Amino acid sequence: MDHIHEAAIQIHQLTKTYRTRVPPKGAAAQVRGLFKPEYREVRAVRGIDLEIPRGEFLAFLGPNGAGKSTTIKMLTGILRPSGGDIRVLGLDPQCQRMQLAFRIGSVFGQKSQLWYHLPASDSFELLGAVYEVEPKVLARRIGELREVFDLGDFIDTPVRKLSLGQRLRCEIAASLIHQPEILFLDEPTIGLDVVVKQEIRTLLSTLNKEHNTTILLTSHDIGDMEKICRRAVIIHHGTIIIDESIKTLKHQTMGKKIVGVRYSRPLDIRVPGLEAVKRTESSARFEVDTRRIPVRDVVGHLTALGPVEDITIEDEPLETLIADIYRSRNEEEGHAALTRPL
Ligand SMILES: Nc1ncnc2c1ncn2[C@@H]1O[C@H](COP(=O)(O)OP(=O)(O)OP(=O)(O)O)[C@@H](O)[C@H]1O
Numbered sequence: 001m002d003h004i005h006e007a008a009i010q011i012h013q014l015t016k017t018y019r020t021r022v023p024p025k026g027a028a029a030q031v032r033g034l035f036k037p038e039y040r041e042v043r044a045v046r047g048i049d050l051e052i053p054r055g056e057f058l059a060f061l062g063p064n065g066a067g068k069s070t071t072i073k074m075l076t077g078i079l080r081p082s083g084g085d086i087r088v089l090g091l092d093p094q095c096q097r098m099q100l101a102f103r104i105g106s107v108f109g110q111k112s113q114l115w116y117h118l119p120a121s122d123s124f125e126l127l128g129a130v131y132e133v134e135p136k137v138l139a140r141r142i143g144e145l146r147e148v149f150d151l152g153d154f155i156d157t158p159v160r161k162l163s164l165g166q167r168l169r170c171e172i173a174a175s176l177i178h179q180p181e182i183l184f185l186d187e188p189t190i191g192l193d194v195v196v197k198q199e200i201r202t203l204l205s206t207l208n209k210e211h212n213t214t215i216l217l218t219s220h221d222i223g224d225m226e227k228i229c230r231r232a233v234i235i236h237h238g239t240i241i242i243d244e245s246i247k248t249l250k251h252q253t254m255g256k257k258i259v260g261v262r263y264s265r266p267l268d269i270r271v272p273g274l275e276a277v278k279r280t281e282s283s284a285r286f287e288v289d290t291r292r293i294p295v296r297d298v299v300g301h302l303t304a305l306g307p308v309e310d311i312t313i314e315d316e317p318l319e320t321l322i323a324d325i326y327r328s329r330n331e332e333e334g335h336a337a338l339t340r341p342l
Contacts, residue, residue, distance in 0.1 A: 006090050008182050008214040009052040009075065014084035016045040016070050016238075044070040046238035047084070052216065054181070057208045059225035059246065060218040062235040063319050068218040069108075071235070072186050075216075076106050089181060102131060105175035109187040112159075112167075113174050119156045120170035124177055131178035138177070145173040149203060165196035172203065182214040183207070189219075201228045222318050226250060236322050255291045256316040259298050260284070264307045271301050287316075 022040045024033035045067045052058055062068050073079040074086060077093035077100055086093055091100045107113075114123040121142070128138035146155055149169045154162055159170065168188060175183060185204075189197045205228045207213050219225055225232065225246065232249050234242040242249065258277075261269065266281035273293060278285040288298050295313060302311065316324075 006054075007051050007087075008054045008056065008089060009050065009216070010085075010087040011048055011050040011071075011075075012085040014045055014048040014071070014074065014086060015043070015082045016067075016074060016079065017082045018042040018044055018070075044238050045074070045081075048235070048238075048240055050233065050240065050243070052214065054214050055208070055212045056231060057205070057215045057229045058217070059222075059229035059232045060216055060235065061220065061222055061225065061232055061318060062218075063220050063322065066220075066235045067238040068220075068235060069186055070238075072106075072108075072184050072216070072218060076104065076184055077101070102178060103180055104182045104184065105178070105180035106184040107168075107171050107175050107186065107188050109190050112171060114159045114167070114170055116160050117158055119158055120151065120162075120174065121155045123159070123170075123174055127174055127177045133178055141177060141179070145176060148206070149173045165192055165199070168192065168196070168200060169203075172200070176207070179211075180213070182216065185215065185217045187218055187220070204228060220318055222315055222321065226315075234318075234322065234325075241322065241325060255289055256320075257288045257290055257295050258312075258314040258316065259286045259288055259295065259302070260310075260312040260314070261286075261302045261308060262310045263305070264309045267306045269302070269305065271298055274298065 019039050019041055022038040024030045024038070048071065060068055060071070070079065074081050075088055075093060077097035080094055088100055089103055091103075093100055113127070114120055115126070124142050124145070125138070128135075128141070133141065146152060149172065151166075151169060151173060154166050155170070159167060162170065172183075172185075172188070183204075189200055192200070204215060204217070208215050208228075217225065217229065222232070229246050232242065232244055232246050233240055260283070262283040263269070264282070269276065269279060269282075269284040271286060274286050274288065276284040277287050286298060288295055299311060299313070302308065
């Protein structure tokens with residue numbers, strides 16, 4: 001098959017149910033549990049359909065426990081699905097896991113592929129050998145990654161001594177040693193400061209544009225994604241509830257910003273036309289519908305009020321966005337029910 005034209009990822013009716021043992025409570029239950037253990041089922045993924053073309057940069061979003069990691073683990077062959085079908089680069093991740101490993105890269109926030117006590121350069125060499133990259137090609141590749149990811153200052157320092165941001169840069173570089181066609185990143189920027197997050201975003205964006213690498217990035221923070229991803233898929237309780245271009249999503253639902261302000265002395269904090277969602281003597285938080293009032297007007301008003309100590313502008317949390325999506329859908333359904341002929 002001409003695999004240049006085939007989709008990077010095809011998912012059909014994918015499900016995953018975890019079966020976990022319920023710890024018995026009390027002595028009698030413990031004895032009973034020895035003979036007849038009790039199990040609980042968690043339906044983590046409930047029938048997902050998704051097609052991702054090559055070269056896509058996709059944000060896979062969802063609140064904690066939505067099923068993002070479970071899905072990625074099934075896509076990379078780490079977990080066996082309970083049902084449905086997956087093709088990644090035309091391969092079945094369960095049955096063709098090794099073949100697939102040579103063509104994909106992954107970065108899991110909590111799990112490192114770097115040897116902790118060795119410098120990243122040694123890990124790169126080892127990974128190159130694992131992926132059977134020819135020594136000459138490998139040397140060139142490490143040189144390129146060193147430059148692109150700006151690893152020069154610390155590539156020869158043991159990984160355990162690196163900062164979180166430096167380690168992540170090495171981590172992503174390591175996942176690219178074998179020039180994978182798809183890169184999976186599961187919450188890679190968690191715990192990083194804003195500047196490092198921005199650096200990582202820029203690197204990923206370049207990778208996607210210049211090498212046409214398909215990237216699937218999970219996060220529970222939509223603000224992280226809007227600048228780099230083209231498409232957003234939101235998963236909630238194991239089901240996809242939104243699959244849109246970031247532009248459309250932003251236009252339809254991301255009009256809200258949370259503006260927080262703190263003054264160095266108590267004062268009467270008011271903004272015409274806005275209700276504070278929270279306030280103390282010297283601080284307040286406002287939910288701003290930016291389609292109605294531009295954020296800069298709110299900030300301008302707040303700074304003119306008194307001596308500002310701190311001001312923050314945040315995106316609406318994903319949970320609120322999801323609640324809004326459900327609410328507007330319910331309203332639409334309600335409206336349709338009312339106007340439907342009897
Ligand atoms: N190994 C496991 N055994 C039992 N239940 C699990 C297991 N792993 C995940 N779950 C459950 O499956 C559901 C989905 O979890 P998953 O880790 O895929 O969510 P997530 O969207 O990645 O969340 P987070 O952002 O918190 O990592 C959750 O209810 C979680 O508790």
